[in-house]
Amino acid sequence: MPGPYPGQAVRVHSEKSIDAASGKVDRETVRQMLSAGIRALTGDARDDDAWARFISPKDVVGIKINCSGAPRIRSSPELVGAIADRLVAVGVPPAQIWIYERFQNQVVTVPYRDFVPQAVHIVAAESDRGSILGYDPKVYVETNFFGEEDTRSNLIRIVSETLTKIINVPNMKEHQASGVTGCLKNIAYGNFSNVARSHRNEKTNTYSFIGTLAAVEPVRSRVVLGVMDGLAGVWHAGPFSNNPRFRFYPKEIMIGTDPVAIDRQLIDIIEAKRKSEGAISIFNQSREILGDNRDPNKNAYIREPGHVEYASKLGLGVYDQAKIQVKRIEL
């Protein structure tokens, strides 16, 4: 990261992609969106040529999904299946594809198995919540936020030991602590253990911790592509999706290699949606906003959407909107 296309994001929208009333995703439309997006990003005419820029048949590829809002809001199995198909098409054996997340109890609520070849692995780091066995004891970030006894956050073991490339598939969501949760947070908090310790009471340390984790090797160099699933999203009380009132349907996917540039677009998307709903900005850091977040003008934490800009200072991508090239495609 930020890869070969810094400061670029491709946004592909299709009204047919999802039926907001039922949540049913149109698989073929999603395939077309993915195809149009990757070709627009790379300039290649053929999908295989575009994917071959990032992935070779020898790679062991991780697809980092996001299931924190599952079962309703998650990396869509239709999109994940389409990505897996493209990997197979460029020669990656299905047994070298790993769909992964941190928490097994969330992953099992989504029918990924129905959308990928049987040999594709679908795994979670924590089959039992809180277990450290799925993490690499040798790769960790150690810091003490609030006097917690366990000061380490360890990298998922398959990331350090098995995968050679990672495709990051986050959702389009507001986040109570970090303001938004997109590419950066999915690859940071989604790849390391013991990260909830960074929040206590209204204070959250996501401002610097997200970028710090995302910049850890080998994460940084193995994440080669981001495909943000914005078919459905969450505009308040994220990353969960317990209240249907806070779901929305952007009906788009966003593709790029620069996680900062993509998340910078996400900030605008969430802010625009919140404004249309009459909700306060995610940048409002006054203590008056603290309270029961069933009210969209209240929140449990002082949000830290500045984490995206902070990550740019670590060299993870381009934050300045004036320097970001956004390509828009309508299908």
Add this chain to the structure above:
Amino acid sequence: MILLALAAALPGVFWDGAPDTAPALREAGIQRIFVPTAQAGAWKSVDGISAEAADLLKSIKLRPPAANYRYDEASASRVPWLDVNGWHFLRQPQGRYWYDVAGAKAPLAAAEAFAWGASAMVKPNAAGLKPLGEMLSFLAGIETPTMQPVADFGFIDDGTATAGEVMNLLVRHSLLFRAVRVPDPKLKLNVQLGTKKYPLEQAKNPGAMAQIIRADLTDDNRSVRIYGSAVVVGRLESAPGRLRVHLINYDASRKVNGMRVRVLGEYSKPRLAAAGSPDLALQDYAVLSGATEFTLPELKTYAVIDLLK
């Protein structure tokens, strides 16, 4: 002589049931009990059970060891409250203690007393008898060479409730100290409440005081660190060329699925004994510069890891 010494190190079982409960004791593998003085005579004629009179009033009653999650209370932390009796043992090492515990807390109490080398009796209920017997059998199999407790700092214990509660919080965080009367210059740090550095006013929040002490000691200088569990407490003992790590899971209802342990010192040969997990092996064992780390894949109640140079 050695056998006697081993037996003395084991916690005793206090049983106030009548002699007709002897079959339950035998089934649990318990052959030696302490009984109320009034019942001692009646137990004399029971085959296979050795009974000795004991007066609980002459012993200090301890809280049942436990992890309390307190889901019904708002808190600033998700870390559970642990009921750990280690500070009692450090304050009064020569004390005689007893526990009144039910079910799975009976073996936990026995493990706690054993780990701290305390003289204690465990009074189980019927449900706790079998697991207690299994734990005592496990403890009896652990060799008990002469070893010294490892302490990273001295805590000047003035015997007050305030000092006791700070000691309690230190033990819960596996911060290893020795209760001393006067500062010990051989230790990395000496803590005396009521001084400018450790004001009594701040000690009214014992958790915060424990953090101040931890910061002064620094995590790098701690002889043991436990990662991956908020319900496990560690204790160390040492002898030349040898370190013993005691690990106790205070959540008796649920095993811990993996924890990482770091100790100061380079030890190349580990030996693990884990109660209820006879085939368990350490994972990702690493001897680092000045430290040793390993992963214990599970911890039901209690494990002892001997590390040799």
